[in-house]
Amino acid sequence: MRIGVTVFPGSNCDRDALHAIELMGAEPVELWHADADLKGSDAVIVPGGFSYGDYLRPGAIARFAAVMGPLEEFAIVGGPVIGVCNGFQVLCEAHLLPGALLQNTHMRFACDRVRVRVETTETPWTSGCELGEELTLPIAHNEGNYFADPETLARLEDEDRVVLRYLENPNGSMNDIAGLCNEGRNVVGVMPHPERVSDPVLGSDEGMRILQSVLAEARV
Amino acid sequence: MKVRVLVRPKEGILDPQGEAVRGALPALGFGGVETVHVGRLIEMELENTDDVDAMCRRLLANPTVEEYEWEVVS
Numbered sequence: 001m002r003i004g005v006t007v008f009p010g011s012n013c014d015r016d017a018l019h020a021i022e023l024m025g026a027e028p029v030e031l032w033h034a035d036a037d038l039k040g041s042d043a044v045i046v047p048g049g050f051s052y053g054d055y056l057r058p059g060a061i062a063r064f065a066a067v068m069g070p071l072e073e074f075a076i077v078g079g080p081v082i083g084v085c086n087g088f089q090v091l092c093e094a095h096l097l098p099g100a101l102l103q104n105t106h107m108r109f110a111c112d113r114v115r116v117r118v119e120t121t122e123t124p125w126t127s128g129c130e131l132g133e134e135l136t137l138p139i140a141h142n143e144g145n146y147f148a149d150p151e152t153l154a155r156l157e158d159e160d161r162v163v164l165r166y167l168e169n170p171n172g173s174m175n176d177i178a179g180l181c182n183e184g185r186n187v188v189g190v191m192p193h194p195e196r197v198s199d200p201v202l203g204s205d206e207g208m209r210i211l212q213s214v215l216a217e218a219r220v
Numbered sequence: 221m222k223v224r225v226l227v228r229p230k231e232g233i234l235d236p237q238g239e240a241v242r243g244a245l246p247a248l249g250f251g252g253v254e255t256v257h258v259g260r261l262i263e264m265e266l267e268n269t270d271d272v273d274a275m276c277r278r279l280l281a282n283p284t285v286e287e288y289e290w291e292v293v294s
Contacts, residue, residue: 056279145234
């Protein structure tokens with residue numbers, strides 16, 4: 001299985017993601033922001049960082065990068081995509097996920113390990129988890145405060161589209177949302193960083209519970 | 221011509237930045253400040269204003285959480 005990782009100027013979790021993919025036994029594929037295709041990727045990770053310096057708004061400029069065209073097409077036809085942290089912000093700006101990530105209510109950069117609960121296993125990125133499973137994952141963000149209008153929020157809950165929920169809300173996020181998916185369930189955005197806990201040498205490999213789920217999508 | 225775009229958080233959207241500034245003003249001895257909202261001012265020089273609305277909707281503002289207005293200043 002080939003798993004692509006987009007790299008924008010200012011991405012800084014791309015190497016971690018590529019390393020995690022290698023550990024999973026899949027083939028990591030670096031996707032430069034100026035690339036015109038996904039180089040045959042079967043799944044794509046949009047990693048964290050500060051794409052384009054977070055100028056204007058986090059993710060606002062990255063969403064117009066050349067690689068986003070083929071990525072949007074891939075997402076629309078059901079290809080598995082996960083956006084982590086800044087990647088989540090990019091997917092919201094690209095309207096592949098609803099809502100927006102606002103500044104943390106306490107005005108501080110949140111850098112911590114948090115407990116989250118897996119709220120649905122009906123996505124390619126949580127299919128290998130147990131429903132209700134609790135994971136400890138790192139967070140590192142200034143804009144992780146999920147916002148959606150009341151109708152969107154109600155829809156997310158009704159359609160079982162909240163993927164991860166914080167046990168203790170670190171940023172003011174509505175309904176303690178740490179991750180969610182699109183209507184087709186193939187596009188997932190999460191604020192916590194599974195790739196930063198993907199190797200026992202990093203202190204934990206709990207993030208692999210999420211990343212490895214996608215291996216089940218491999219074409220036979 | 222020169223166009224000035226003003227982008228700000230929508231009414232009712234949490235504005236932590238504005239809230240922090242509101243909290244800081246009394247610390248400097250400025251009393252009586254009830255609310256503060258922080259937005260963004262963008263100035264552009266362009267040939268015509270045909271696309272300014274589209275620019276605002278697609279890039280300069282995020283319509284999910286922000287509103288915008290613009291004017292020709294010169």
